[in-house]
Amino acid sequence: MEANQGWETLLTIGAEEGDVHLYGKETMEGIWEFSRTLVDNEESITAVGSVKGWENALSLLDDYSWLELYPIYIDERLRAHVAKEVLTTSIHHKDTFMAWADRCFPDVNSNIVFAANWIQTAGSTVVLTGAGMSTESNIPDFRSSSGWWKQIDPRTVATTEALAGNYPLFQEFYARRIEALKDIDPHEGHRVLASWEQLNLIDVIGTQNVDGLHAAAGSNNVHELHGSIDKIRCDDCDMPAEKIAFVENEACFQCNGKLRPNVVLFGEMLPQKAWTKTLEAIEKADLVIVIGTSLEVYPVNQLPNMTSGRTIYINAEISDVTHRFDIVIEGMAKLTLMEINELVLRSA
Ligand SMILES: [Zn+2]
Known part of the structure; x- marks a missing residue:
């Protein structure tokens, strides 16, 4: 699955076993389709599922605690969707949270982002x-x-x-x-x-x-x-x-x-x-x-x-x-x- 087949990289996450990529491409009908791949350290590629529509793109990562991993690249078009997940997902690792907060809210003090996340994820x-x-x-x-x-x-x-x-x-x-x-x-x-x-x-x-x-x-x-x-x-x-x-x-x-x-x-x-x-x-x-x-x-x-x-x-x-x-x-x-x-x- 390469960019030259019309697939564009929208999100890259650094994982221990290799990088996780989220790809997207616009079909002839103007519908966006997304796919996730893991490129492991042996350069072998595993593609997982595919979904349609920007709002569903991140569901491909649902089985990953992806916000506990480090972001490498976030495409501008996916940023608002990622930002919403960053604000509403309970995150344990302060370091990775800071990295996501910096990418999604470069102009906001990271403590403000922490506060917004904690308020929305706390039970009481x-x-x-x-x-x-x-x-x-x-x-x-x-x-x-x-x-x-x-x-x-x-x-x-x-x-x-x-x-x-x-x-x-x-x-x-x-x-x-x-x-x-x-x-x-x-x-x-x-x-x-x-x-x-x-x-x-x-x-x-x-x-x-x-x-x-x-x-x-x-x-x-x-x-x-x-x-x-x-x-x-x-x-x-x-x-x-x-x-x-x-x-x-x-x-x-x-x-x-x-x-x-x-x-x-x-x-x-x-x-x-x-x-x-x-x-x-x-x-x-x-x-x-x-x-x-x-x-x-x-x-x-x-x-x-x-x-x-x-x-x-x-x-x-x-x-x-x-x-x-x-x-x-x-x-x-x-x-x-x-x-x-x-x-x-x-x-x-
Ligand atoms: Zn009195």
């Missing part, structure tokens, strides 16, 4: 998000050095001490935050995560953010690990109250106690139920994706260690604690998620 995926997830919705990072309000470190205000000992400061701080959140919308990255839930690619989001943006983007299965700023209650009797009552500095109408948002202050317990459910999901997960958190706060910083699955870390700033992750992507949440999603959509 948990996403954990922190402040960096919300930054591109123009909510300033809680921990950024510039601060966002009176240059006061939120860590001194979002505390049980401030609630008990400096309520005017506490109330003003959270009233400003609630006001600031009124005009904030989820960004494309939040919507990507919501669409992945729709596609059954992710099971659960656990978030340190109290802004409710995941739910606003359409995610249904969200555990708020640090509570929600949208819910107001009395600190003394737990009676729920309206947001406006807190913003206008009113007291609890039942007991005259201090109103507060239902967020976890420094010095308080995490919400038990959200925490337990997130932990259970992480223990079962094949893949845990951590986005936009500096991993400084216990116990969220321990979560990646609690899974036997793969782990991906996405953050604008990469610190030295990230070596525990299988993949580290330095980038903003929105842009990175959009890049990964572009590949996910290509393989849909």
